[in-house]
Amino acid sequence: MPELAEVEFERHRWSVGLGLAVSRVVLDEAAQVFRDTDPRALRRSLRGVTLTGSEARGKQICFRFGSDLWLGVHLGMTGELFVAPPGHARRKHEHLLLETAAGCLGFRDPRRFGRVRFARGAEEPDWWRAIPPGITSDAFTRARLAEGCARRARSPLKALLLRQDLFPGVGNWMADEVLWRAGLHPRRRAGSLDSEELGRLFRELRFVARGALRSVGASGGDPPRGWLFWVRWKDGGICPRSGVTLVRETVGGRTTCWSPGVQPEPGGRPPRTL
C-alpha cells in the first residue's frame, strides 16, 4: 500500500499510544526488517519509555520515545502498522510489538522489504534528517522542481518522479496520477519541459499530494472519484478525461499507465480526443 498518504495514515494508527509507556517489547531479532539496526539494543532501550510523538516524511515514519529515542519505520511494499488488544501474541509476519496500556502497537510486513531503524541522541539521526522537504511544504518550490529537472535532464519524467531524494513520498500510482493530470507523457525527458509544462507539473504534484493526504491520508480510504487511480491497475481501462483506452507499459522500470488522449507522445502525434 504505502505511498505518501498511506504512510501518513499508517503512522497515525499508533497515535493511541501517545503519552503511554511501553511495558513490553516483542520482536524477532533475526527478521530482515532489522537489517540496519541492533534489535536487542532497540528492545532494551524502548522498554519503559513513553511514546512522545511521530512524524512522516515521504515514505518514512519516525516515532519518538522519551526525549532522545528515534524509531524509524519504512513500510516497504507490504508493511503496515496496527493496534492489537493488550497481551497480543506475535503472529506470522509480525516483526515488532510494543505493548502499551491502550493496546499493542505492531508492525507487520509479509514481504519484508520494509525496515526498522533506531537511534539514540538529542539530534535527528542522519537517516531522518536527510529526507528532503515534502511536496506540500513551502520549501518545495517551482525553482526546486526546475533544478531537479535540469539536473536529470535526460531522465524520463516517470523515473524522475519516483526519486525519493527529489519527491519524497511519490510512488508508482502517484507518479502516474500526476503525469496524467499534467498532460505529460511518462517518457518525456525531464529537461524538455517548457515553462508552462513545468508549471503544470508543479501544480499537479501539489494537487495530487494534497488530495491524497486529505482522502487516503486522513481516513485510510481511497483517492477521490475520477482519479486515474481507479482505472490504472488493469489492462483495458478507460481514460476518465478523454474516453480513450489507457496504455500500460514499463517506463523507468515500473509498470506505468498513461492516456494517449491527454498525454502526447514525446516528439509524436498530437493528443487525440473523442
Place this chain on the structure above:
DNA sequence: TCCTATGTTGTATG
C-alpha cells in the same frame, strides 16, 4: 505453473 504487485538496492553495461 506463471505472472503480477503502491519499494529499494546493488551490479553490470552502455
Place this chain on the structure above:
DNA sequence: ACATACAACATAGG
C-alpha cells in the same frame, strides 16, 4: 556522471 536493464530481496493472490 548518467541512464538503463536486470536481479535480488520474499510473499500472496489471480
